[in-house]
Structures are given as structure tokens and as C-alpha cells.
Amino acid sequence: MRALFGPRGPLAEHLAGYEPRACQVQMAEFVDGVVDEDGRGVVEADTGTGKTLAYLVPVLRARHRAIVSTSTKALQDQLWTHDLPLAARVAGVAPKTALLKGRANYLCLLSLDDQAQSPDLLVGERLTNVQTWASTTATGDMAELGADATPDVLSNLTRGVDTCEGNLCPFHGDCWAERARARAGQADVVVTNHHLVFADAKLRGAGGEAAGMPLPPDGVLILDEAHTLDEAATSAFSAHLDDGRAARIMNAPRVRDSLGPDHTRAMSAVVAASARAFAALNRTVGLNRTTITDEIGPGLTLAESAHSLLEACEAIEDQDTRAWVSRRIHELAADADRVFRLDDPAWVHFAERARDGSLTAHAAPLEVDRLIHGATRHRPSVIASSATLTVDRSFAYLISRLGFGGAAELITEPAFDYRRQALIYAPADIQPPPTAGHDDEPYLAGLAHRLTDLVHASGGGAFLLFTSRRAMNDAWRRTRSAFPYPRFRQGDAAPADLLQRFREANNGVLFGLRSFWEGVDVRGDALRLVVIARLPFAVPDDPVVAARTEHLRNQGANWFAELALPRAALLLKQGFGRLIRSTSDRGVVAVLDSRLRRRRYGSTILRSLPPAPVTHRLDHVQRFFESRNPHGRAHVDR
Ligand code: SF4
Incomplete structure (x- = not known):
């Protein structure tokens, strides 16, 4: 590996401006070892490590078949158009490759x-x-x-x-779509996404050969951006049923014609049961996601009546038509049963209303570790990788939540010199966020004031990241004429457009929500300040969060230490990751939530962040930006 990634190796030959990095070699050697032993490995590596090549090159060189999965289409495209061809050249192989999307x-x-x-x-x-x-x-x-x-x-x-x-x-x-699946079935390397990996496993679990599973059954599995696996698995293994689905299926000409007039009443009964079930839900669901706590009788009637139609499907003569109609009715019955039957404590049931007023009912698994393990255990080797997997340098959260028990572990050396390139500003002299129902005026006023000071110190070039739209809009209003820099707000234009304008401005100030915490790449001076307005704890009354918290409580576990804190720490680390994207980037991450300094758990969160100096003093921030030189450790708290 050292030769491949060395200063005179093939990577240096094929990649202009390549600089060897110890962390990249460290990761490549780790992946090589894990795959060689048919093992499982988890690796946390900085953004600047060159993770993709560090896992692709050893896998390709060993001529393993591989499924490479990531979290977004943009990352899939980057892998497909750039990283995979480069890795193949470096490894000196010409694998048959395929890109597979939904x-x-x-x-x-x-x-x-x-x-x-x-x-x-x-x-x-x-x-x-x-x-x-x-x-x-x-x-x-x-x-x-x-x-x-x-x-x-x-x-x-x-x-x-x-x-x-x-x-x-x-x-x-x-x-x-069929051609892409056929290519994937024949390929040595398939580039895909987490949702398809889990959908494939779900089909496999349901014995879905007939439906056609999209991914080859064998091959090393690489799960990049593994910090998103919890969300992806929860979504893929959940059941969903919207208020129009039963009618859409029963009114489809192919269903009506093939089942014939003998079954018109039974089909009408399915539609009527669905209408009654969603009318009952409609009375309890507000604007937010709402937990379904009471049995909804018509929902179970819907499941049963759809199920009883399956027998009628057997009489459909044409085999393809029979399979098509049966599959849709079977899935309708199964999903209705899953979302409306409330007797399985391993699931949380909730409903949500779309902007157009329509309703969807969901059932989500409380735990995904066994599901992820089940989805990956048939692979000879599995590698999970991300820049944010550990909390306080421990993989415990990942291993317990995501089913990676027994995996080999690696935290690579930092790719950047954080002590020189970054400063963490964590003040204690700011109002803590108020608890629900309390007056938040002093907090919001103090937040806007401190934001303004920071943006003045950096001369713009700032991401201001919020956990709620209300807080973002409030800060937007209060700082309307506070600084003379171009302002951008999430929701006012498409995210890609906002980012483009932010990059070009070089002194812009972007007010953003969750989608700007992750996966956004602004290199260089255009982004020199990242402000996190509030520690990103999950909304406690969200049905899935509330049910998972309750589930841990019932098991006698410490839900805060095992769930709430690690999730917040990892998300904060993602936010931090927006700042330093190359060895020449320099800047400040400010966390304007005094709980970071005042609560005991704050030190765990701080230890989870990259090893930048920490200060509570605004004048240190001002001096950092004035000099943009290495910040003397004597002036800071760590
Ligand atoms: S209906 Fe299905 S099989 Fe036919 S072209 Fe569209 S996606 Fe392909």
C-alpha cells in the first residue's frame, strides 16, 4: 500500500497535485487487512484523508467483487465519474463496473x-x-x-x-432501470446507495427472487458515509401507507379487469376501510408527526380485506398479470397490517400530514442493529467508514446502534493540523436555550448579538447553522442590518444555488438548517466561520425519538448517554467538518450554546471534536481573524 500511495507511486502519477498522507495509507492498510481476513471493520477518517481511494484501491487490487454504497446521489456520482476510474488505474485493474440507483x-x-x-x-x-x-x-x-x-x-x-x-x-x-439492474448483476464493482442496499436485503429476507433483487448476492460491502446508516435503515425497513394508496390500487384498470365483477364488492370494501382508517387518523394528527397510540379498527379491517383478496388473485390466468396484481395487493395488506397493528413493541407507529393535507401512516423499527447485521451478514467482508463515527474516540454508539459488534476498529491520524488551522469558540457567558414554554426573548436577543460580533470578526464568510426554522428566521430578522455582507437563507432559493452564490461572494453569510450541516463542501477563504447556534439534540417529542428513548428507559439503559448525547455529538462534528476542507483552510467554529461549557456532558462533546484549541473569549476569535496566524495555545482553554 505504501508504494501505491507513495510520492512516486501510481496515485502520484495519475492525480495532479497529489500529496501523500499518512492517514490515507493507514486506512488503506487497515481495509486491506480486514478484507484479506474476510472480516468487518469500522474506520473513522477525516474529510481530507482521501477515504474513497483508501478503500477502493486495496479492494480492487485484491480483485474482490465489491458493492460500494454511499448516502447521496451526489456522492454516488462523484465515486462513479472520478474516484472509481482513478482507483482502477492506481490498482492496475480494469473491473467491470456499474452504477445503480433507485x-x-x-x-x-x-x-x-x-x-x-x-x-x-x-x-x-x-x-x-x-x-x-x-x-x-x-x-x-x-x-x-x-x-x-x-x-x-x-x-x-x-x-x-x-x-x-x-x-x-x-x-x-x-x-x-432494468438495464442498470442487469449490469449491476454482472459487474465486479457496483456503486450504489444505502437505501438500495437495505431494500435489497428486505427483498432477500422476503424471499424476493421473483421480484428481482437489484444487487449481486456476493461481494465485499463498503458502506461509506456510515454515520447515515441509522436513518437509511430506519427508512428502508419502515412500512408506509398513504391515504390514497388503497384506492389507487383497487381502481387500477389492470386490477379491476383481472379480478372481474365478482370481486367488485370486496375491492370497494378495501377502499372504504382505508377511507375510515384515515378519517379516524385525521382527527388526531396535527401539523407535526404524531404517534398513533390507539388501535384503529378500520386499519386492521383494511389489512384483512386486502389480504382476503389475495385468494381471488390466484384465479388470474395470465402469470405476469397474476404476479403484478398479487404483489401490489400483498404489499398493501402487509403495510396496512404493519402500520395499524400496534401490538408489537419493537415498532413505533406514527402519522404525518403533507403540505397538501394528505396523510401517511408509518411504522418504524425501534432498533436497526439486527436489521443492518442481517442485511450485511451474507457479505464476506464489510467496511463502514465516515468522518464522524466516534464519540469521545469510542465506536461504542456505532457498534451498539448499527450492529457492528466484533468489528476491527481504526481512527486514522488527523488529515489536518487543527491546532494551527482552527479555533473552537465555546462561550459560557451566553443565555442557555430556554426549555419549552419559557420566555425565549433574552436567549434569542443574546444569540443575535453574539452572531453579529462573530460575523464582524470574520468579515463574513460564515455559515450560521440552526436546529429550527423558527430560530433561523428570528436571527435573520434581528440581524437584517447588522452587517454589510451578502446574506443567504435556506429556503429562499435551491440549496445548490445558495451555495454557488455564497462561494462567489467570498464574504457571504448563510443562514442554514440541517441540510447545510452535512455533505456541503466550501473550500478556501469563502467559508472561515461556522456558527452552531444550539447543540443539535434531536427533537424529544418526535415519535421515533420519543419511542426509542422510552424503549431504552424500559430496558434500564441511560437513554441520554446512549442515544441523545452521541447523536448530538456526531451531528456537531458534522457541522464542524464544514470548516476545514483542505490543508490551507483556516477558521473558527463557534458553538453558541453555553451548555457545552456548563454541563458535564459538554466535555464529552468537546473531546469528540477535532483537536483544535478551545477558547471562551471573543477577543481570541477577533485576534485569530486579524492575524489568521497560528493561535498561541497559551491564550486558549485547551
Ligand atoms: S414501466 Fe417499469 S419496466 Fe416499463 S419502462 Fe417504466 S420503469 Fe421500465
Whole structure:
């Protein structure tokens, strides 16, 4: 590995400006060892480590088949277009590769045909552009459409599993999604995402050969951005049922025609039970996600009546039609049973209302460790990697929550010189966030005041990150004329557009929520201050958070130490990660939540952050920005 990653090695030859990094070699050697022993490994490595090459090169060089999974489409595309070809050149191999996304990312030829015959007004003139692109694309991946991939184009020209016609589709042989799956089945390396990995495992668990599992059954599994696995697994293994699904299925011409008039009453009973179940939910669900606590009788009737229709499906003569209709009715019955049957303590049930007023009921697993373990245990080797996996230098949270017991562990050396490049400002002389129901005026006024001081000290170039829209909007209003720098606010434009304008401004101030805490990359001087307004503890009355907390309490566990604190520490670490993206970046992370200094758990959180000096004094921040030179440790708290 040292030779491959060395100053005269193939990576230096193929990557302009490459600088060897001890942490990258350390990680590559670790991955090499784990894979060689058919083991499981967890590795935390800084943003600047070059993690992707550190896991790809050893796996490719050993000529293992591999599934490489990450959390977002942007990261998938980066892996596919840049990192994987480079790693293959460095490893000196030419593997057969495939990029696999969810079905709804590919152009649906049946929908395109429908649109050509009766275009949707919202697709409008973009249809011509789509048709031109469709005649030349080699993948059918809608991401290639760029600006033409509007939400209306995507919703009218793609199909998810629910609406795909499968074998009955006249375009099945040419279908882009099917071709991508076929390529993945033959590939040596598949680049995919966590949701598909878990959806594949769910199908595998349900004996879903007939439905066609998307991923090859063997191969090393690499889970990048592994800090998102909890959320991805929770979502993939949850059951969801919206208020229109039963009617959509029962009114689908293929279902009606194939079941025939003998079953019209039974089909109407399914739709009526669904309407009654959601009418009952409607009376209890407010604007936020609401836990379902009482049994909803019509919901169980819906599950039973849908289930009883399955027998009628057996009489459908055409095999493909029978499979298509049975699958939809079976999934409807199973999901209705899961979301409305409340007797399994391993699940939390809740409902939420969309902006258009429609309702969806959900059932989410309380624990995902066994599900993740089950989804990955058939792989010869599994590597989970991220820049944020440890709390206070321990993988305990990851191992207990995500089922990585017994895995080999590595925390690489830092990729950056944090003592020289960064400063953490954690004041104690600021109002702590008030508890619910208390007057928050002093806190919000103090927050806006301190934000203003910090932005003046940095001369802009700041991300101000909030945990609630209300706090963000309040700070936005209070600081309206407080500083002379361009201001940007999440929600006022598309995130990519905001980021672009922020980068170009070089002295911009961006007010952001959760989506700016993670996965956002602004290198150089344009971002020199990251302010975290409040420690990012999860909202305690969110149904899933509340149920998981209660579950741990019932087990006699310390829910705060085992769940709330690690999650907040990891998210804070993600926020910190926005600041230092290269060896030449310098800046300040300010955490304007005095609990970090006043509560005992604050020291655990601070120890979880990169080893930058910590100060509670604003004049140290001002001096840091004035000099932008290494900050003397004598002036700081650590
Ligand atoms: S198989 Fe499904 S996704 Fe593919 S073209 Fe047909 S309906 Fe569309």
C-alpha cells in the first residue's frame, strides 16, 4: 500500500497535485487487512484523508467483487465519474463496473410514450428536450438532464416500484432501470446507495427472487458515509401507507379487469376501510408527526380485506398479470397490517400530514442493529467508514446502534493540523436555550448579538447553522442590518444555488438548517466561520425519538448517554467538518450554546471534536481573524 500511495507511486502519477498522507495509507492498510481476513471493520477518517481511494484501491487490487454504497446521489456520482476510474488505474485493474440507483432515477419509457401521446401541461416544452436526450443517452439516468429535470418532469417521466408495470410493460426489454439492474448483476464493482442496499436485503429476507433483487448476492460491502446508516435503515425497513394508496390500487384498470365483477364488492370494501382508517387518523394528527397510540379498527379491517383478496388473485390466468396484481395487493395488506397493528413493541407507529393535507401512516423499527447485521451478514467482508463515527474516540454508539459488534476498529491520524488551522469558540457567558414554554426573548436577543460580533470578526464568510426554522428566521430578522455582507437563507432559493452564490461572494453569510450541516463542501477563504447556534439534540417529542428513548428507559439503559448525547455529538462534528476542507483552510467554529461549557456532558462533546484549541473569549476569535496566524495555545482553554 505504501508504494501505491507513495510520492512516486501510481496515485502520484495519475492525480495532479497529489500529496501523500499518512492517514490515507493507514486506512488503506487497515481495509486491506480486514478484507484479506474476510472480516468487518469500522474506520473513522477525516474529510481530507482521501477515504474513497483508501478503500477502493486495496479492494480492487485484491480483485474482490465489491458493492460500494454511499448516502447521496451526489456522492454516488462523484465515486462513479472520478474516484472509481482513478482507483482502477492506481490498482492496475480494469473491473467491470456499474452504477445503480433507485428505479425512480431512470427515464421510464412507458411514461415517455404516454407523454408523447398526451403531454402533461407541467412538462410542457421540456418534453422535446427530454425526447432529444432520450434518443442519445447511454444510461437513461435523469441526472443527465440537468436543468430540464424539474420536479414535474421527474414525477411524470419516472416510476417507482409501486407504479412500474414490470414484465407487463411493453418497453420492459429496453427499460433503463432494468438495464442498470442487469449490469449491476454482472459487474465486479457496483456503486450504489444505502437505501438500495437495505431494500435489497428486505427483498432477500422476503424471499424476493421473483421480484428481482437489484444487487449481486456476493461481494465485499463498503458502506461509506456510515454515520447515515441509522436513518437509511430506519427508512428502508419502515412500512408506509398513504391515504390514497388503497384506492389507487383497487381502481387500477389492470386490477379491476383481472379480478372481474365478482370481486367488485370486496375491492370497494378495501377502499372504504382505508377511507375510515384515515378519517379516524385525521382527527388526531396535527401539523407535526404524531404517534398513533390507539388501535384503529378500520386499519386492521383494511389489512384483512386486502389480504382476503389475495385468494381471488390466484384465479388470474395470465402469470405476469397474476404476479403484478398479487404483489401490489400483498404489499398493501402487509403495510396496512404493519402500520395499524400496534401490538408489537419493537415498532413505533406514527402519522404525518403533507403540505397538501394528505396523510401517511408509518411504522418504524425501534432498533436497526439486527436489521443492518442481517442485511450485511451474507457479505464476506464489510467496511463502514465516515468522518464522524466516534464519540469521545469510542465506536461504542456505532457498534451498539448499527450492529457492528466484533468489528476491527481504526481512527486514522488527523488529515489536518487543527491546532494551527482552527479555533473552537465555546462561550459560557451566553443565555442557555430556554426549555419549552419559557420566555425565549433574552436567549434569542443574546444569540443575535453574539452572531453579529462573530460575523464582524470574520468579515463574513460564515455559515450560521440552526436546529429550527423558527430560530433561523428570528436571527435573520434581528440581524437584517447588522452587517454589510451578502446574506443567504435556506429556503429562499435551491440549496445548490445558495451555495454557488455564497462561494462567489467570498464574504457571504448563510443562514442554514440541517441540510447545510452535512455533505456541503466550501473550500478556501469563502467559508472561515461556522456558527452552531444550539447543540443539535434531536427533537424529544418526535415519535421515533420519543419511542426509542422510552424503549431504552424500559430496558434500564441511560437513554441520554446512549442515544441523545452521541447523536448530538456526531451531528456537531458534522457541522464542524464544514470548516476545514483542505490543508490551507483556516477558521473558527463557534458553538453558541453555553451548555457545552456548563454541563458535564459538554466535555464529552468537546473531546469528540477535532483537536483544535478551545477558547471562551471573543477577543481570541477577533485576534485569530486579524492575524489568521497560528493561535498561541497559551491564550486558549485547551
Ligand atoms: S419496466 Fe417499469 S420503469 Fe421500465 S419502462 Fe416499463 S414501466 Fe417504466
